[in-house]
Amino acid sequence: MNQPLFVTNTQARRLFLERQGLSAPPRTKLSTDGLLQMIQALGFVQVDSINTVARAHHMILFARNQTYRTKQLTQLLERDRSLFEHWTHDAAIIPTAFYPYWRHRFERDQVSLLKRWRKWRREGFEETIGEILEKITLDGPTMARDIGTNRKKGTGWWDWHPEKTALEFHWRTGNLAISGRKGFQKIYDISENVIPDVHRTSEVSESQFIDWACRSALSRLGIATSGEITAFWDLVTRQEASAWCQNQQDHGHLIDVLVETSGDGKPGKALAFSDLPERLEKLPAPPERVRVLSPFDPLIRDRKRCLRLFGLDYRIEVFVPQEKRQYGYYVFPLLEGERFIGRIDMKHTKDELIVTGLWLEPNVKMGKQRKAALDAELDRQRRFVGAKNLTFSL
DSSP states (O other): OOOOOOHHHHHHHHHHHHHOOOOOOSSOOHHHHOOOOHHHHHEEEEOOOOSSSSHHHHHHHHHHHHOOOHHHHIIIIIIIIIIIEEEESSEEEEEEEGGGHHHHHHHHHHHHHHHHHHHHHHHTHHHHHHHHHHHHHHHHBBBGSSSSSSSSSSOOGGOHHHHHHHHHHHHHSSSEEEEEEETTTEEEEEGTSOHHHHHHOOOOHHHHHHHHHOOOOOOHHBOHHHHHHHHHHOOOOHHHHHHHHHHHHHHTTTEEEEOOSSSOOOOEEEEEETTHHHHHTTOOOOSSSSOOOOOTTTTTTTHHHHHHHHHOOOOTTTTTTTGGSSSSOOOEEEETHHHTEEEEEEEEESSEEEEEEEEHTOOOOHHHHHHHHHHHHHHHHHHHHSSSEEEEOO
């Protein structure tokens, strides 16, 4: 039995940064086609409603290329239909070329969601499902706010009115798609009107679906456990991912690795494609600039993995009572090269980008060079969101 390949912490960091698009030159002019290629390489970009500086998906893309502009994403989503909105571990923007694989998710969710949501909604749920689909088929695109009875005042999913629940059910199971947004409100339409036929009608087998989901996840992670492969897309089960890994190992396509952790922890067991040794020899060092990352950036989405690789113990404190927060409501990690140097709290008003808090990680000092790099990044953020002034209120 071969000994596992030992991967240093620096190698593991650089591999993941490269796989996540954070080693590419950030000033290279980004075309719309280039943006699509970036999202295809990432796999997906998470969408979130919180907007203290800019929406999560815009910040994720801007962190990788400072020439990114939001209108490029709108073109790909709403005009070219090269991207669509659906679910990975959460709501996300996904290349439409991947849509045939999502048809398997639709079938799985059809069973699981109907079972769970029937218990949640109980009376009249299934009747409303049929009525909503018929209404949109006849009347065209709609938003949840334009229809519905028995509305509640809350804004969480637990307070969805029956028609909103039906809209989400049909979206999650593929009958409806998101044709655009007004503000941040989804516009629902029949999938045939949104997803190009070449992708909507293409079929892949169950085995092809599982192979693609696992293979594409590991490609984007570089090194991973079967659990991390499962969690990347949240498309397959842990058992399916484990079986895939075992099969690939048996055929020599995967190798065992031991990954050095940040700090004093034991090296962790994981898997990688058999060409990893060659990849490790060619890894680029990421740009040394300071970058503000969204709390939903794919580099840090898996908090345990982030802690192991980078030593950053990060969580969003949105749902933590104010008096119990360690940092702030929505604090952004600061990445410098291949290490995290701190966290920053800031918000965008009409004319100002206001910095309200800054916390450095242990053993990080704010020298002149680092301060200049941070100021340069904050000015990039200011220009990106269209603020006139950068203000410090610490």
